[in-house]
Amino acid sequence: MISPSAKPTDPTDELARLLEAESALLDLRRSQLASLCGAIIDRDDEAVERLLDQVERAQELQSATDRELDVLRRQWAERLGCPPEEVKLSRLIAALPEPLRGALAEQRQQIIERAEGLQREHMRTVMVLTECARINRLLLESLFPESQGVTTYSAAGSDPWRPEAGLVDAER
Numbered sequence: 001m002i003s004p005s006a007k008p009t010d011p012t013d014e015l016a017r018l019l020e021a022e023s024a025l026l027d028l029r030r031s032q033l034a035s036l037c038g039a040i041i042d043r044d045d046e047a048v049e050r051l052l053d054q055v056e057r058a059q060e061l062q063s064a065t066d067r068e069l070d071v072l073r074r075q076w077a078e079r080l081g082c083p084p085e086e087v088k089l090s091r092l093i094a095a096l097p098e099p100l101r102g103a104l105a106e107q108r109q110q111i112i113e114r115a116e117g118l119q120r121e122h123m124r125t126v127m128v129l130t131e132c133a134r135i136n137r138l139l140l141e142s143l144f145p146e147s148q149g150v151t152t153y154s155a156a157g158s159d160p161w162r163p164e165a166g167l168v169d170a171e172r
Contacts, residue, residue, distance in 0.1 A: 011072055011075050011076055011079070012096065012100055012104075014072055015072055015076075015092070015104065016103065016104065016107065018065060018068055018069055018072060019089075019104070019107040019108070019111060020107065021065050022065060022069070022111055023107065023110050023111050023114055025058065025061060025062055025065060026111065026114035026115055026117070026118050027114055028058055029055070029058055029062075029118055030114065030117050030118045030121045032051060032054055032055050032058060033055075033118070033121040033122055033124075033125050034121055034124075035047075035051055036048065036051045036052070036055070036125060037121070037124060037125045037128050039051055040125075040128055040129065040132065041128060070084075073087045076092055080092075080095060089104070089108050090108070092104070093105050093108065
């Protein structure tokens with residue numbers, strides 16, 4: 001166990017700060033996915049583009065936070081005398097004195113709950129995109145039932161579409 005005489009201004013405070021940042025990022029990313037899903041349903045291309053830019057910036061923040069957590073993980077590994085890959089939040093919580101243990105355990109639980117919420121929102125967005133692709137494919141098939149192919153257009157330019165092809169063209 002880490003001694004109670006350890007100063008709270010050392011890696012413990014930094015860990016609490018980074019866990020709060022991680023929690024806020026999870027909330028942000030869940031909110032972005034929910035907004036993106038809504039913009040896709042509303043067919044608001046401008047909002048989709050704006051949200052995708054925001055998602056990219058959030059990913060940059062996530063990467064910076066992950067780098068900070070890696071540095072902190074190495075510091076804790078040194079303090080605990082174990083390899084950095086063995087330093088998990090549950091292990092850190094168990095090694096801390098009681099006043100710190102409760103607060104970090106609560107933050108850990110909040111992160112778990114927010115990560116689960118992000119997973120659900122991600123699945124919802126994937127399902128909406130899959131359904132949009134299915135509906136678009138059905139519309140094309142109904143508009144051009146006996147066609148050998150149709151040229152569709154995307155951000156990358158023209159793209160030939162064949163009625164018998166699924167969502168993924170294995171020839172490319």
